[in-house]
Amino acid sequence: xxxxxxxxxxxxxxxxxxxxxxxxxxxxxxxxxxxxxxxxxxxxxxxxxxxxxxxxxxxxxxxxxxxxxxxxxxxxxxxxxxxxxxxxxxxxxxxxxxxxxxxxxxxxxxxxxxxxxxxxxxxxxxxxxxxxxxxxxxxxxxxxxxxxxxxxxxxxxxxxxxxxxxxxxxxxxxxxxxxxxxxxxxxxxxxxxxxxxxxxxxxxxxxxxxxxxxxxxxxxxxxxxxxxxxxxxxxxxxxxxxxxxxxxxxxxxxxxxxxxxxxxxxxxxxxxxxxxxxxxxxxxxxxxxxxxxxxxxxxxxxxxxxxxxxxxxx
Numbered sequence: 390x391x392x393x394x395x396x397x398x399x400x401x402x403x404x405x406x407x408x409x410x411x412x413x414x415x416x417x418x419x420x421x422x423x424x425x426x427x428x429x430x431x432x433x434x435x436x437x438x439x440x441x442x443x444x445x446x447x448x449x450x451x452x453x454x455x456x457x458x459x460x461x462x463x464x465x466x467x468x469x470x471x472x473x474x475x476x477x478x479x480x481x482x483x484x485x486x487x488x489x490x491x492x493x494x495x496x497x498x499x500x501x502x503x504x505x506x507x508x509x510x511x512x513x514x515x516x517x518x519x520x521x522x523x524x525x526x527x528x529x530x531x532x533x534x535x536x537x538x539x540x541x542x543x544x545x546x547x548x549x550x551x552x553x554x555x556x557x558x559x560x561x562x563x564x565x566x567x568x569x570x571x572x573x574x575x576x577x578x579x580x581x582x583x584x585x586x587x588x589x590x591x592x593x594x595x596x597x598x599x600x601x602x603x604x605x606x607x608x609x610x611x612x613x614x615x616x617x618x619x620x621x622x623x624x625x626x627x628x629x630x631x632x633x634x635x636x637x638x639x640x641x642x643x644x645x646x647x648x649x650x651x652x653x654x655x656x657x658x659x660x661x662x663x664x665x666x667x668x669x670x671x672x673x674x675x676x677x678x679x680x681x682x683x684x685x686x687x688x689x690x691x692x693x694x695x696x697x698x699x700x701x702x703x
Contacts (some may be wrong), residue, residue, distance in 0.1 A: 421554045525598045612665055
């Protein structure tokens with residue numbers, strides 16, 4: 390879910406962009422549902438999916454993800470910026486999520502399962518472990534993109550839903566229990582001898598997802614993965630931000646931590662500045678454009694970045 394760009398004339402994002410973004414959100418919801426709803430070979434329970442329907446939903450999720458990516462590229466040619474090594478870290482998380490889906494979905498077909506895994510329990514453990522690893526990767530992409538899921542309430546709800554979906558993987562299996570033979574918790578899990586590995590993956594994935602509740606990781610994840618040789622051009626419209634206190638961003642005028650332009654500090658190698666220019670400035674923008682203070686009568690436009698970013702990509 391890259392931050393959108395519009396034409397330099399300031400035109401708003403068209404319906405194609407929002408449809409592509411919505412398809413990405415649908416894909417994420419589908420991934421979480423696949424973890425939440427148990428799978429039975431023939432759907433013996435009313436609260437479970439048959440294996441065939443589970444596979445169909447998986448293919449639908451993959452199709453929505455591919456449509457999300459292609460739709461963004463078709464609607465805005467500058468999205469190619471997010472396919473380069475200089476893309477923000479959370480965009481690399483999105484690319485990794487797509488690669489994991491490309492592995493998970495085709496590998497779930499019967500022909501591929503029989504080709505690579507003679508033992509079904511082993512395939513099941515690998516498949517579930519990879520799906521659990523996908524959850525925090527998706528959370529990084531969705532929460533840091535800050536498009537649909539933003540604000541304390543939505544972020545907390547998304548993180549809680551993701552952790553519940555992960556916990557749903559720790560399902561038990563009915564086993565006979567006699568007074569002379571007690572069955573432990575690990576033995577009750579459906580993954581047999583691989584249960585400890587799945588339990589560890591679920592635990593690590595849950596902790597990684599929970600860490601995203603803090604603001605600092607999300608800001609850091611907006612940093613470029615690799616430094617740009619030529620920074621993207623910026624032309625900030627100061628005249629349109631008169632309602633915002635100058636020191637909200639230009640803090641160096643009051644705390645005397647720097648002088649000159651913002652870049653003189655935020656693009657420097659100062660050890661006390663743990664977040665670079667791009668991530669910090671985008672955090673400032675989203676603070677007002679997504680979740681403005683009650684004192685503001687209205688927030689800024691929530692789609693398009695061309696008001697600040699000059700059209701430098703041809």
